[in-house]
Amino acid sequence: MMKRIIFLLFFTMIWSYSCQNDQDELDFGLTYPDYFPAPHYQFGKNTLTKEGFELGRSLFFDPILSLDSTISCASCHAQGHAFADHNVALSKGIYDLAGTRNSPSMFNLAWQPIFMWDGGINHIEVMPLAPITNPVEMGQDMNTAIQKLNNNPSYSNRFRKVFGEKPIESQQLFYALAQYMSMLVSADSKYDKYRQGKVELTLDEGDGLQIFRAKCASCHKEPLFTDYSLRNNGLEILNDDLGYGRITLDTTDNHKFKVPSLRNVALTYPYMHDGRFRTLDQVLDHYSNGLVYHTNIDPLLVQNNIIGIPLNNDEKQKLKAFLNTLSDYTFISNPLYSE
């Protein structure tokens, strides 16, 4: 009888323990509204855990990944700006070196199939390889980065806890950063609350949404506000950046760039791949009467042989009112994402 009770007790313990674990896993996962599509990144062998996410978060804020330990990912991707840079057109890396493109915002990356303005990177896990090794960003050889982590007792402990008993390898670094990056979900803007039936839009915002759906949403597709395609939106050619054409070497892809999400757009100025526009007014003026013809210009921007999206001042004000509803103040102040 006693044996039986002990046995039962033992079983209940195991059972409740495993339940507990399930609960933890449930509490910690990618959550998103039901009007979002299924995420593109499914984690695969990279098992998402709280510890793995936290490790990725530490790495994101730690300059250890740069050559002279001065620049972290967060130097160019600041939470207060929805993980874009601090309102500068071109970011500065180590030794104050400047790149040629604007730092994009970072959120809802688990839905993103391609990365960079030219779409050259095909997977969230290999994304950090570019900034870490880019001579004008963090400028560090991968082997040195890994060695620095292995020599750091706190990191080597934490990596071991998350990934098991082995020396740190690049895959573990990439996995941890992918966990952090893919958990950055922005889905609590006024627009979201409106979609969820929690708030009403003002008249102007509501009109703005209708104008947006008619004139912008074919590229900046709801609910993520991008369709992740590569297009030319008629920007004047100011430099030799071929965009997508650099990747495909197909001249019909020249000067095409990834359609950026417009979530948090009021917080992420300046705009476009080179940060040429400082204000949303400038962007709207561009679409209404600033487009320059390019052989690869997107056909959606040419109607009846006229290039551009006709917008009067009233429509522009309403569009702007709507675009402001895309700012997600919960996201930019969420302590889960902070250092």
Next chain:
Amino acid sequence: MKFLNSILIVFTLIFLTFTSCKKDEEQAKPGNVTIEFDHVWGSTEGEFSLNSELTHPMLGEKMTFTTFKYYVSNVRLKAKDGSYYTMPESYFIVDADVSGSNKAVIPNVPAGEYTDVELMFGVDSTRCSSGAQTGALDPAKGLFWSWNSGYIMVKAEGKAPTAADGSFAFHLGGFKGVNKVQTTKSYNFGSTALVVDGDREAEIHMVANPARLWHGAEKLAVKSVNTMPNALAKSMSTNFYDAVRFDHIHN
């Protein structure tokens, strides 16, 4: 409950008998197969080594290699009965600078006689697009492009006095479309089969000729750098792969 238990025991017993029976039949033990790539230079198959000056027979230009490496992957061995043994996770970097790396070891090949080897030069498109990898595919090996995802499948660098800045660098890769650089090749061993049986030696000797990269390519004085997926990467790598030949087996 009792009844269930006895059924369970009976099944376990049956299962055990079957599995142990099978073991008794297999007397020959699995063994390792080594694929060795020997590097030669030009049609005379002269000596190839890094850091020594060579003259390219077709270009007529002098060149000193400092780096020569390429990927070999997805190795399969064809048995006499037509079935294949596929090595799991078979990714190798053959690196002229790392002694022993020219020997790709396939462990635990089932005992038997094999007539062909099939392998891929380069890395399959799946692994070029499924995120962070380890082993030979670790991006820290310096053969993964950071700006245009995919592996550099052949890397040849060095000095050449005729080249624009005195050096050459060819990073050949690309895994999609018409210019994809990975390709699968199959080599038949001829009349003698490769015998795998425990510790018995089983080696496949291949000969690769880096001079073939410039078989029909422009002089280094004209083109000495190519570091992106394109038609030149395709033609240079194809010329190199096509000239890799099976030499002999060692049983």
